[in-house]
Amino acid sequence: MSGGRASRPQLDKAMAALEDGDTLVITTLDRLGRSTQNMLAFAETLRSRGVGLRVLNLGGGDVDTATPMGSMVFTVLAALAQMELEIKRERITDSVAKRRAAGKDLGGRRQTFTDSQIRNALRLIEGGEPATQVARDLGMSRATLYRRIRELPVPTAGVPLSQGASGNCATAPQS
Structure with a gap:
């Protein structure tokens, strides 16, 4: 489920199943949330419950948010994930504007003919x-x-x- 949605039933289910000593495994950091602030709050929730976090696209290493070093690494990576998302949005917006200016197809539903x-x-x-x-x-x-x-x-x-x-x-x- 996208990290951009406020309500994520599958994540809520996974969170409910986590116990002290468990590790939450996610594929990429950007799947966790869309803003650094959101991801830091999530990490704090995990830390307070005694749950670890493992991000697979970081080489599979555990990011231990309970330690100062792990918390700093997570913060930097969360900020980078947010920056990457914002750059991607800019590229998409720019591409759509260029295609629109050139009169090219923007995709979507094909026109119907009478x-x-x-x-x-x-x-x-x-x-x-x-x-x-x-x-x-x-x-x-x-x-x-x-x-x-x-x-x-x-x-x-x-x-x-x-x-x-x-x-x-x-x-x-x-x-």
Whole structure:
């Protein structure tokens, strides 16, 4: 579970199971919390309960927060983990801003196309445009375009869609 969430049921379960003399093992320090202050408070809670802490990406060594040296090492590492997270956020924000400025795709849910847009694409194909190019211009695969053409509702005049010359798509009657 992410260290960025305030409520972490699995961590709460693990904490409830810990007893004096146990060691809590985590993969990376940033999984424990997102701020130095948060991680130091967590370490103090572990120390007060007599529980050790082991961070695997630090070479598997125990960070004994009960000793002054271990506490200092943990504090420095917690600060570094917070700094790393903040640098990562800056990079992501910068990358999104650059992609947005360049008009590039930001990911997310793909746009949906109206039946009217699909009919216009069909007219282009019937007019001799390659289906692959029409689909690419719309930002979809040729197979998706053909599927959407087949799914077009029957025109309101009650005239059924006829089978196209290629046999791969249905065509609407010409107006």
